[in-house]
Amino acid sequence: MSERDAVLFANEAFYRAFADRDARAVDALWSTNVPVTCIHPGWGPIQDREEIVASWAAILADENAPDIQCNDAEAQIYGDVAVVICFETFDDGRLIATNIFCREGPVWKMIHHQAGPTSAAPDPHADETGGMLH
Amino acid sequence: MSERDAVLFANEAFYRAFADRDARAVDALWSTNVPVTCIHPGWGPIQDREEIVASWAAILADENAPDIQCNDAEAQIYGDVAVVICFETFDDGRLIATNIFCREGPVWKMIHHQAGPTSAAPDPHADETGGMLH
Numbered sequence: 001m002s003e004r005d006a007v008l009f010a011n012e013a014f015y016r017a018f019a020d021r022d023a024r025a026v027d028a029l030w031s032t033n034v035p036v037t038c039i040h041p042g043w044g045p046i047q048d049r050e051e052i053v054a055s056w057a058a059i060l061a062d063e064n065a066p067d068i069q070c071n072d073a074e075a076q077i078y079g080d081v082a083v084v085i086c087f088e089t090f091d092d093g094r095l096i097a098t099n100i101f102c103r104e105g106p107v108w109k110m111i112h113h114q115a116g117p118t119s120a121a122p123d124p125h126a127d128e129t130g131g132m133l134h
Numbered sequence: 135m136s137e138r139d140a141v142l143f144a145n146e147a148f149y150r151a152f153a154d155r156d157a158r159a160v161d162a163l164w165s166t167n168v169p170v171t172c173i174h175p176g177w178g179p180i181q182d183r184e185e186i187v188a189s190w191a192a193i194l195a196d197e198n199a200p201d202i203q204c205n206d207a208e209a210q211i212y213g214d215v216a217v218v219i220c221f222e223t224f225d226d227g228r229l230i231a232t233n234i235f236c237r238e239g240p241v242w243k244m245i246h247h248q249a250g251p252t253s254a255a256p257d258p259h260a261d262e263t264g265g266m267l268h
Contacts, residue, residue, distance in 0.1 A: 034210075034212060035210045037208075037210065037217065037219055039219065039230055039232065039250075039252070041250065041251075042250075042251055042252060042253050043252065043253065043254060044230065044252055044253070044254025044255075045208070045219045045230065045254070047208065047219075074171075074179070074181065076168075076169045076171065076245075076246075078168060078214065078215050078236055078245065079213060079214055079215065080212065080213055080215075081212050081213065081214075081215035083171065083234060083245070083246050085171055085173065085179045085181075096173055096178065096179065096248075098173065098232050098246065098248045100217060100234070102212055111210075111212065111217070112210075112217050112232065114230075114232045114248050114250065115250075116173075116175065116176075116248065116249075116250020116251065117175075117176055117250065117251070118173070118176060118177065118178055119176050119177065119178070120177060120178025120179070121178075
C-alpha cells in the first residue's frame with residue numbers, strides 16, 4: 001500500500017466509523033501522542049482530546065445525525081503529516097472537510113478535522129470513495 | 135523567536151497582507167515548493183497554486199471584501215508542519231479558520247487554508263492578535 005493509499009485508508013476509516021455510528025472506532029482513529037484539534041461545522045475550536053471524542057460520541061448518538069458519505073478525497077503528504085480534503089455528502093446537502101493525519105509507525109492518526117459548508121459538488125465521474133485505492 | 139512564535143508570525147503576516155490588500159504579499163506567503171490547497175468559505179477546493187493566488191487577488195480587489203482581524207490564533211507544531219486555528223473577525227460576523235504551514239528553512243510557508251462559519255466567539259480577554267508573541 002502506498003503512503004497516499006495508507007492516508008486515504010485512514011480517512012476512509014473515519015467515515016466508515018461514522019457510518020457505523022462507532023464512537024469507539026472514532027476514538028481509536030485520533031492520535032493519543034500529539035495535540036489534536038477539531039472544528040465541527042458552525043462550532044468553535046475543540047482543543048482537548050477527551051472533548052473531541054465526546055463531541056463525536058454525542059454526534060453519533062444523535063438519531064438525527066445524517067448518514068455521511070466521503071467523496072473526492074485527495075491526500076497531500078508532507079513528511080509525517082498528511083492533509084486530506086474531501087466532501088462529506090448527505091441527503092440534504094454536503095460539507096467540505098480538511099482532515100489532517102500524523103504518521104505513527106505504520107498507521108496514520110487523525111490530528112485535526114474541520115468541516116464547513118460548500119456550494120461545490122463532488123466530481124460525478126469519481127467513484128464513491130473519491131478514487132480511494134487507485 | 136520560538137518555533138511557535140515563528141508560526142504565529144507567518145499566520146499574522148497572512149492577515150496583515152489581507153488588511154493591506156496586498157495580493158503580492160499573500161502570494162509570497164504560500165509555498166512554492168510543495169502542493170498547496172485552499173477552501174474559501176462556501177467554495178469548493180482549489181488545488182492549484184496559481185488559482186489559489188488568483189482567488190486571493192480577486193477577493194482583495196473586491197471593494198466589498200470586509201476588513202478582517204485575526205483573533206485567538208493557536209499553533210500546534212508537528213515537526214516541519216504547523217497547524218494554526220484562529221478566528222477571522224469582521225464587522226458583520228466571524229469565521230473560523232485552519233491554516234497549515236510548512237517549514238522552509240527559517241520561515242513557515244502556507245500550504246493550506248480553510249475558513250468556515252462559526253457560532254463561537256474569540257475570547258474577549260485575549261489580546262487582538264490572539265496572544266501572538268507571548
